Amino acid sequence: MNIPNDYRPLTGQRAIVTGANTGIGAAVAEALAHAGAKVVINYLSGLDQAETLARRIRGRDGDAIVFEADVSREDQVKAMFRTAVEHWGSVDILVNNAGLQQDAALVDMSLEQWNKVIEVNLTGQFLCAREAAREFLRRGRVPELSRSTGKIICMSSVHDVIPWAGHANYAASKGGVGMLMKTLAQELAVHKIRVNGISPGAIKTPINYEARDTQEEVEALLKLIPYRRIGEPEDVARAAVWLASDESDYVTGATLYVDGGMTLYPGFEGGG
Template identity: 65%
Template sequence: MLAMFAVAVQTLGTVDILINNAGIQRDADLLQMSLDDWQQVIAVNLTGQFLCAREAAREFLRRGVVAERSCAAGKLICISSVHQRIPWAGHINHAASKDGVAMLMTSLAQEPAPQRIRVNSIAPGAIKTDINRDAWATPDEEARLLQLILFGRVGNAQDVAKAAVWLASDESDCVTGATLYVDGGMVLYPALRNNGEAVSGRGRCKNVS
């Protein structure tokens, strides 16, 4: 990690923005999940974000604010998931790592704020990517997935990218310690929108964040 940031600073001159985007899944039911399954996910999804954030903050503090570049000394964006709020049976390592990212982000945001370093998260919901194609590849699969999304649209990579651009810009200069959900309303308890009455197909599809 130290070598990676040293190369970045040597090549680019400095680092202004970090987007902590690395993540993996090792899915298994509780009794089938190995310690290696657990540790690999925590190592990449949570420990990796901590290590990158620490080195980025070190560079932000070394350089300080450069007014012609930004109002802030640095911007740190953690990519989390709706599963920092929504439990996910069969994926407990993934859900635990994302809930950990949420507390990592808010705790990080407290520490360097007086030095003008902003720390925020993006929590995507169902986003169309190759890794989850089986959850939306057919009209029937996508219809089942949409039962979980109040806004009625599965997201795409551009939706997440636009959120990252905003958080990395001075347009969001008064925002720190916040999680921006890019999920079409998945965390708004869609099952309760009809006074708790069952909705056909709800809950049968794979979550794909």
């Protein structure tokens, strides 16, 4: 991470990052730890990756634990939050990152594929946000840690506003995340709980990028991005640190598009 070593706006705070063993989630967990937070690295599969990340964080004088949980299961979400509270006393930051794709044309999509994606991508965010809010309200605001009582970051996608043929379940789930985030922000602001969203564009992660293994596919993707580069997980991680910090204390109910201008497509084709 290209962040100054002495930049630690999250010192003393405790974070849960769901789906944190790879990709964007791993970058966010590492960035929060670098900014001073203790981090729960949630995973469903990929224990080795989660433990490797935790060791890397600890090796840099950070603090991290790993926890296996399916965010679509209420009992497992409650157990994850209970463990974090038992381990560190409370939770200050939730990054709702866990998500998956099960793609199919509409006429071929099964109800099982539809339900699975909605359960993980949308219901999972609801369950985790609910537990986070309950803990924030139980603990109350701790001014020496943060001006906010708690922070929730909902990871969405540019496909919360850009339709995506062949991905009806995924696009619907991300559109739902956007409205869930705004509703929670409106409801919880009176308690000094901030809720915001990040909508990444094309990012070099297993879910989004590695399948594009030809130069032609990469060039076609770049034509959709006015800034003309593929995003890195660290681009999203830096945004998450800012939204979790007091530097964004007056920001709630907002979606930050980290997409190189993809939502501005087709963009300007001129030279210069």
